[in-house]
Amino acid sequence: MKGYIMRKERGSQPLCLWHVSPNAMRLSRLLRMSRRDTLLAGMSAALAGSIGVAVAQDQQPSDQRSSNTEDLPVEEFMALSRRLTDRAELDQRIGDALCAGIVHGNAARAEQIHALHDLLTKGNFASASEFAHAAETQDKAYKDVVHEIMTGWYRGVADGKVVVYRSALMFDITKDAVYPKTYASGGPFYWTAKPPEVAVPTGQPAMSPSKFVVEPT
Amino acid sequence: MPDLKNSFYTLLVAGTVFAGPGTGVVLAADTDLAPAGRGAAIEGSGPDDEATLARGEYIATAADCIACHTSKGGKPFAGGLKVGTPMGDVISTNITPDPEHGIGKYTEQQFDQAVRHGVRDDGSYLYPVMPYVSYAGMTDQDVTALYAWFRHRVKPVAESPPATSLSFPASMRSSMAVWNMFATKETPGQGDSATYNKLKRGEYLANALEHCGTCHTPRNFMLDEKHDRYLAGGPLSGWYAPNITSSVSSGIGNWSEADIIVYLKTGRAQNHAQAAGPMGEAVEHSTSRLTDPDLEALAAWIKQVPAMDDDLEHKPRDSFGQAVNAPDIRTKVPSRIDDLSEMTGPHIFDANCAACHGRNGSGTDDHYAPSLFANSVIGTTRPDNLIMVVLNGVNRTAGKDHAGMPGFGADSQVQRLSDSEIASLVNYVMGTFGSGDPHVTAEKVASFRNK
Amino acid sequence: MSSEQNLSADVVIVGSGVAGSSIANELARAGISVIVLEAGPRVDRQHFVENFRNLENKPSYQGPFPAVPWAQHPPDQQTPNEYLHTSGPDAEAYQQVYLRMMGGTTWHWAGCAWRYLPSDFELKTRYGQGRDWALKYDDLEPFYYQAEVMMGVCGPDPAVEDLGSPRKQVYPMDALPISYAAQQFRKLISEKTPWRVVHEPQARNTRPYDRRPTCEGHNNCMPICPIGAMYNGSYSVYDAEAAGAKFIPNAVVYKIERDSANKRVTALHYFDPDKGSHRVTGKYFVIAAHCIETAKLLLVSADEQSPEGVANSSGHVGRNMMDHTGVQVTFISGGEAWWPGRGPLETNVIDNFRDGPWRNERGAYLVHMVDDNQVDLATQLAISKGYVGRELEEQIRYLASHTVRLFSHNEGLADPDNRLTLNKTKKDMLGIPHPDVYYKLPEYTVRSCENTREVFRQMIGLMHGTDEQWTPGYFPQDHPAGSTIMGVDPKDSVVDGHCRTHDHDNLFIASSSVFSSVGTGNITLTVAALALRVADTLKKELIHA
Numbered sequence A: 001m002k003g004y005i006m007r008k009e010r011g012s013q014p015l016c017l018w019h020v021s022p023n024a025m026r027l028s029r030l031l032r033m034s035r036r037d038t039l040l041a042g043m044s045a046a047l048a049g050s051i052g053v054a055v056a057q058d059q060q061p062s063d064q065r066s067s068n069t070e071d072l073p074v075e076e077f078m079a080l081s082r083r084l085t086d087r088a089e090l091d092q093r094i095g096d097a098l099c100a101g102i103v104h105g106n107a108a109r110a111e112q113i114h115a116l117h118d119l120l121t122k123g124n125f126a127s128a129s130e131f132a133h134a135a136e137t138q139d140k141a142y143k144d145v146v147h148e149i150m151t152g153w154y155r156g157v158a159d160g161k162v163v164v165y166r167s168a169l170m171f172d173i174t175k176d177a178v179y180p181k182t183y184a185s186g187g188p189f190y191w192t193a194k195p196p197e198v199a200v201p202t203g204q205p206a207m208s209p210s211k212f213v214v215e216p217t
Numbered sequence B: 001m002p003d004l005k006n007s008f009y010t011l012l013v014a015g016t017v018f019a020g021p022g023t024g025v026v027l028a029a030d031t032d033l034a035p036a037g038r039g040a041a042i043e044g045s046g047p048d049d050e051a052t053l054a055r056g057e058y059i060a061t062a063a064d065c066i067a068c069h070t071s072k073g074g075k076p077f078a079g080g081l082k083v084g085t086p087m088g089d090v091i092s093t094n095i096t097p098d099p100e101h102g103i104g105k106y107t108e109q110q111f112d113q114a115v116r117h118g119v120r121d122d123g124s125y126l127y128p129v130m131p132y133v134s135y136a137g138m139t140d141q142d143v144t145a146l147y148a149w150f151r152h153r154v155k156p157v158a159e160s161p162p163a164t165s166l167s168f169p170a171s172m173r174s175s176m177a178v179w180n181m182f183a184t185k186e187t188p189g190q191g192d193s194a195t196y197n198k199l200k201r202g203e204y205l206a207n208a209l210e211h212c213g214t215c216h217t218p219r220n221f222m223l224d225e226k227h228d229r230y231l232a233g234g235p236l237s238g239w240y241a242p243n244i245t246s247s248v249s250s251g252i253g254n255w256s257e258a259d260i261i262v263y264l265k266t267g268r269a270q271n272h273a274q275a276a277g278p279m280g281e282a283v284e285h286s287t288s289r290l291t292d293p294d295l296e297a298l299a300a301w302i303k304q305v306p307a308m309d310d311d312l313e314h315k316p317r318d319s320f321g322q323a324v325n326a327p328d329i330r331t332k333v334p335s336r337i338d339d340l341s342e343m344t345g346p347h348i349f350d351a352n353c354a355a356c357h358g359r360n361g362s363g364t365d366d367h368y369a370p371s372l373f374a375n376s377v378i379g380t381t382r383p384d385n386l387i388m389v390v391l392n393g394v395n396r397t398a399g400k401d402h403a404g405m406p407g408f409g410a411d412s413q414v415q416r417l418s419d420s421e422i423a424s425l426v427n428y429v430m431g432t433f434g435s436g437d438p439h440v441t442a443e444k445v446a447s448f449r450n451k
Numbered sequence C: 001m002s003s004e005q006n007l008s009a010d011v012v013i014v015g016s017g018v019a020g021s022s023i024a025n026e027l028a029r030a031g032i033s034v035i036v037l038e039a040g041p042r043v044d045r046q047h048f049v050e051n052f053r054n055l056e057n058k059p060s061y062q063g064p065f066p067a068v069p070w071a072q073h074p075p076d077q078q079t080p081n082e083y084l085h086t087s088g089p090d091a092e093a094y095q096q097v098y099l100r101m102m103g104g105t106t107w108h109w110a111g112c113a114w115r116y117l118p119s120d121f122e123l124k125t126r127y128g129q130g131r132d133w134a135l136k137y138d139d140l141e142p143f144y145y146q147a148e149v150m151m152g153v154c155g156p157d158p159a160v161e162d163l164g165s166p167r168k169q170v171y172p173m174d175a176l177p178i179s180y181a182a183q184q185f186r187k188l189i190s191e192k193t194p195w196r197v198v199h200e201p202q203a204r205n206t207r208p209y210d211r212r213p214t215c216e217g218h219n220n221c222m223p224i225c226p227i228g229a230m231y232n233g234s235y236s237v238y239d240a241e242a243a244g245a246k247f248i249p250n251a252v253v254y255k256i257e258r259d260s261a262n263k264r265v266t267a268l269h270y271f272d273p274d275k276g277s278h279r280v281t282g283k284y285f286v287i288a289a290h291c292i293e294t295a296k297l298l299l300v301s302a303d304e305q306s307p308e309g310v311a312n313s314s315g316h317v318g319r320n321m322m323d324h325t326g327v328q329v330t331f332i333s334g335g336e337a338w339w340p341g342r343g344p345l346e347t348n349v350i351d352n353f354r355d356g357p358w359r360n361e362r363g364a365y366l367v368h369m370v371d372d373n374q375v376d377l378a379t380q381l382a383i384s385k386g387y388v389g390r391e392l393e394e395q396i397r398y399l400a401s402h403t404v405r406l407f408s409h410n411e412g413l414a415d416p417d418n419r420l421t422l423n424k425t426k427k428d429m430l431g432i433p434h435p436d437v438y439y440k441l442p443e444y445t446v447r448s449c450e451n452t453r454e455v456f457r458q459m460i461g462l463m464h465g466t467d468e469q470w471t472p473g474y475f476p477q478d479h480p481a482g483s484t485i486m487g488v489d490p491k492d493s494v495v496d497g498h499c500r501t502h503d504h505d506n507l508f509i510a511s512s513s514v515f516s517s518v519g520t521g522n523i524t525l526t527v528a529a530l531a532l533r534v535a536d537t538l539k540k541e542l543i544h545a
Helices: A029-042 A065-071 A074-085 A092-105 A108-122 A128-138 A142-155 B050-062 B065-069 B108-117 B140-152 B170-182 B198-209 B212-216 B257-266 B277-285 B292-303 B345-352 B384-392 B419-433 B442-448 C018-029 C045-053 C104-108 C123-127 C137-151 C180-192 C233-242 C291-300 C375-384 C389-402 C443-462 C524-544
Strands: B082-085 B088-091 B234-236 B239-241 B394-398 B401-405 C007-014 C034-037 C085-087 C197-199 C246-248 C252-258 C265-271 C277-287 C328-332 C348-350 C365-370 C403-410 C419-427 C433-438 C466-470 C507-509
Touching (some): A074 A092, A074 A108, A074 A128, A074 A142, A092 A108, A092 A142, A108 A128, A128 A142, A128 C389, A142 C375, A142 C389, B050 B065, B050 B140, B050 B198, B065 B277, B108 B140, B198 B212, B212 B234, B239 B277, B239 B384, B257 B277, B257 B292, B277 B384, B277 B394, B345 B419, B384 B419, B384 B442, C007 C018, C007 C524, C018 C104, C018 C233, C018 C524, C034 C233, C034 C277, C104 C233, C137 C524, C180 C365, C233 C246, C252 C291, C277 C291, C277 C524, C291 C433, C328 C443, C365 C443, C375 C389, C389 C403, C403 C443, C507 C524
Parallel strands (some): C007 C034, C034 C246, C277 C507
Antiparallel strands (some): B234 B239, C265 C277, C328 C403, C328 C466, C348 C365, C365 C403, C419 C433
């Protein structure tokens, strides 16, 4: 069997590190890691946006995102996020990491977050939908920013990387029925019971649709 | 799953059990002979009627004979279970009524000598791998019933398990005679145990049959149970049988009778504790099969056991911890398949435990995988049982209720964790969900392997 | 550079997956000395679980397993690919993935443990299509059972649900209780169609088995069961090692040495990751290195004695590449909430199309209703539709509870033109060429897929489906087979009915590469049964000798 992925723009082909290291088994792990680090440093440009690669960052954070959050528009990002999720409370720790990831993936996002925040404070928006609609109306480019904020909070992904898995909001809103893969919601055979019913949604999209394609992995 | 190899017996000097090879030191028959000729005289009933047989079966269950006298996957009561001791393995014997391989030639008196007095048919002493000091408290009527059931209802098995061959000095054997004289034994119960009032019935179940004290009462330097510390807890070859006195701070004084009953019946009492290792086996084979009135009696007895405080534990073991409220912020991408570098405690927990116990430690919604907080195994100051469970896992069936957790020891098919990985894990789990980081070292974990 | 160590065993095996490790285990238990050479490293589960959680593209089940450079495996199913290069009209449909590491590809299978049907072994005789095997179902039946016991397979009582492959014993474990979603699917199909849904036999614990726990429904069989409730080859590795078999990881075999008559294999040569070369001698040799790597090794071993490659006097090594190339659709049901993703991934199958008189013109197939958690897909879909806030959350719940995914395994056919060759320019770090595969889906399979699409459209109609997402083209199933095809005639096949190469008396192949037809059931149980039969043959010959 196979899975699926969404066709999405990926910054580059997955980086192949196969030719990076002969990984002599007799070498100490430390030495091996330092070789990989050196090689990685030289290839760091190609690394952005790639997934599925071996990176020698075992116990350290992968980048400097978290160390200079004061330079990031975190509070504006949080205010936007609360409006766009219709939630009064969001986890600041996740917000810091998402904001860092989004800006790291596209430096222009910092300015766009600022501009969207301006729009938010100047208007009087009663819901996420009202605000998202206004944002897209003002500038089509804002749709991508809103998508990234939604993708961040709900999927836990920013800049093509996992920021949170278990703690992504998509699992919070479905936890009465399913758990994230690799976690169990019950003991053996819990799945034979009837899960909760779900009413047909009545809400409307706030923004224009985007292309969505399922393709093999 | 831990079998009896890993259980409490290693602290006892071990020896042949029942009809082992006839090499024991034959002692003078008058050292400790029980009064002869009892047990066969129950008014108005022959020894082998159905009621007697039913009683015998129940006594065998309550006394948990099968736990030791059946090997893994073997025929019931045909022996063959390896019991680890400091001198080597003792192999339990065939106690089916087969005349050549089992106890088919035992008279009732000989049977009684073995069960209540630790003397086997050739007159030599059994080592107290066999808890005859507890069984000594059985009533004559129950011994008779037990004998009848073994003779008539247990299927004879014509095979002998491998003989125990221990290489300790012969003097050890004779020393058992001395031990036997000094060891404190239960006094035989009188009358019909079925007519005892609730508390007396509970006491009888706890002491003469279930032999709770064998594990839960600490032992003195002579390895005799310290009766002034009844059920106050003690170490048992890897496991720690906890203080189950009525002390609120050190025992289970904060449990209700209902909690104790559900624990004995199912092996778990939510927000208190769950049974693994030897206690898991006791629940599976014995306590889960007791009648409800007997469970009530046993619980009532345990509830009133005088409180004994512990020198290490000053707050209920199940009163610690809470769900972790931290997002699982991730900073890594998949590492190469040959990267087996050791992870930190939180990562080891996430990779091996969180799948079932939840990243926040609260277990599955249906409590199949228990919560790690409000859990005695984690809240205790003694990491012994957590280490043993991580190494050996849990596999306990009580009626329809099954509990399973894979072990992470050297023969795990799921994940083999190193000593230092287990140390990091135990320190993280107890530090996060329990009474604090116990600072377990890799060396300490190593000492628990193969216990 | 050559090692001074003298490595030798009665039986030398290449590959530590389900085939190699189970042979090693059987032989070691019989007191026969065994060395297993595994190209990849030792691995462990805990790192894979973390890798999965750290993986952004969760459906990429190769994603948690980044390869080592000396034993590359395909990084994903994209074309072009950085290791497995496919070409031809259906190049994308042969983008197989597999794993080169201790325990093999069963680390990320879904545990589906089908026996083949008796007819699958006699496709030519019964339907005039493809080829017959050089053995019958009955020859394999005892080994199917042995494999089921080894893996721990659960399945339905044959008296209640006959899956078409006659059994002498019931399954080692009771059938898995199916999820609410699967129950409803089963009900719908039985009430509204002439078809039936059956319990899929699975190498998954429905009770504690072999020191592993009961399945708890983590819904992540692929790519990694977090608790070991599903069989994988690493358990047989552990068992074989406990029985005395010697496993050498990071040993990339690159040469098969024969005697001067070219009738018997005398030694295998392998590179370590530093390209140090080592020679291992033995009495018997088994190549159990996955369909693609097995053919590659035989071709790489070409020399003056065998210019077209070892065991290749027929010219069929690398040919007849097959798969269960299929069809997949995902859609949103208009019915009630099924909430897929509770329990294991693959538990139920429509099996009506596994055999029938029409098989003389189009291939058979089976249909899976996949029971996987659709929350991530639903979230992406809802965001792409333009929802935010409360409306987004409402959509996610609705879509996640109403997504249905169906896919099929369609029967391939042995066609010599579908061929694996060695890439002329691309080599790995040890200098071993990458594999190339030319693939054109046989017309027989194309017709089968057309039939499947029609059935899927009917099912979408039954469920009032919307938002259909058809996987473009055809859908590779990672069940490659046929590259060292079995047959009675040495002129057009590579191995005989006992998986012994026609050319070399003491060289066996244990892999799906020997399949003469590919049927419809997942291939692993048949690979394991053939491997256990090879072990049986070897035991008889070695103990007799």
